[in-house]
Amino acid sequence: DVKVTQSSRYLVKRTGEKVFLECVQDMDHENMFWYRQDPGLGLRLIYFSYDVKMKEKGDIPEGYSVSREKKERFSLILESASTNQTSMYLCASSLPVVGRGSYNEQFFGPGTRLTVL
Amino acid sequence: AQSVAQPEDQVNVAEGNPLTVKCTYSVSGNPYLFWYVQYPNRGLQFLLKYITGDNLVKGSYGFEAEFNKSQTSFHLKKPSALVSDSALYFCAVRDRSGSNYQLIWGAGTKLIIKP
Numbered sequence: 001d002v003k004v005t006q007s008s009r010y011l012v013k014r015t016g017e018k019v020f021l022e023c024v025q026d027m028d029h030e031n032m033f034w035y036r037q038d039p040g041l042g043l044r045l046i047y048f049s050y051d052v053k054m055k056e057k058g059d060i061p062e063g064y065s066v067s068r069e070k071k072e073r074f075s076l077i078l079e080s081a082s083t084n085q086t087s088m089y090l091c092a093s094s095l096p097v098v099g100r101g102s103y104n105e106q107f108f109g110p111g112t113r114l115t116v117l
Numbered sequence: 118a119q120s121v122a123q124p125e126d127q128v129n130v131a132e133g134n135p136l137t138v139k140c141t142y143s144v145s146g147n148p149y150l151f152w153y154v155q156y157p158n159r160g161l162q163f164l165l166k167y168i169t170g171d172n173l174v175k176g177s178y179g180f181e182a183e184f185n186k187s188q189t190s191f192h193l194k195k196p197s198a199l200v201s202d203s204a205l206y207f208c209a210v211r212d213r214s215g216s217n218y219q220l221i222w223g224a225g226t227k228l229i230i231k232p
Contacts, residue, residue, distance in 0.1 A: 042224040108160035
């Protein structure tokens, strides 16, 4: 069974702290994604990565950075957490757009609900 | 601009009745279309997709969706709703014309099935 795991289900941090959210997938997928989910706004893409050490900005990258040192692991970093980053964070992975023909179907982790006080 | 619209924030259906969750899109080129479901306190799960071919697509848990190119719609349907279908449903589209890895997501529709 395919699996995407996230390091924490719930996290509470203070304003100004550096926050690390970890995501691991066991499907050997090339693509990995970080989204935030807020009520009424759907999913908004923060960053994605299509290969190790490769990353591209999504729609809302400000205040975030990412790291992908190994194929199976994609980390989201909040350099200095702020209250407006309180949200549900979802990690996903998928096969590449071309080559293995998955048509970008994404597999999601359970999410991390982050509260910044 | 590319977009996906789910015009209803919430849909209420009695158990056993048919259900429809609406989705319309605006993208350049021919789209790939997806439906995902999120059960309470869980991540998103893939339900079904339209890539090409038959406009009626069948997916998991008895759901199906109909692609209508002229109306740019991809409504999710089920003939007989179950209480366990209560969840948050998201429509998404990928623009096939470019090399973009991204999906464009709707805001989500909360489906409530009442016993």
